[in-house]
Amino acid sequence: MLVCMDLMDMLSELGCIVVGPAARVQQALRIVEGEPIDLAMLDINLGRETSYPIAERLAALGIPYFFSTGYSVVEPAFENKPRLQKPFSERQLSSVLMSLGGSIHSS
Helix, strand or coil: CHHHHHHHHHHHHCCCCCCCCCCCHHHHHHHHHHCCCCCEEEECEECCEECHHHHHHHHHHCCCEEEEECCCCCCHHHCCCCEEECCCCHHHHHHHHHHCCCCCCCC
């Protein structure tokens, strides 16, 4: 939970409005359907689930996303999607956000 809070702080410092986190696929899908989202960051591992169904829904809606993961291998359907390997720095996070069209406001 502490790592999640640190990440939320990092995203806020970069000027992002955080509408998560979601610990389960169904929770994330409710957020995707109910909140205006410009860009999404997905951890592949959600306990006993993966975030691949969320990625599929985001793609169907035309919402850019990237994976933040410690895994070196992802499912073949997602191999070409942007990935930020854990652990990462704020600079690396900022770079991925900007590459996907995010607007970054460093303090």
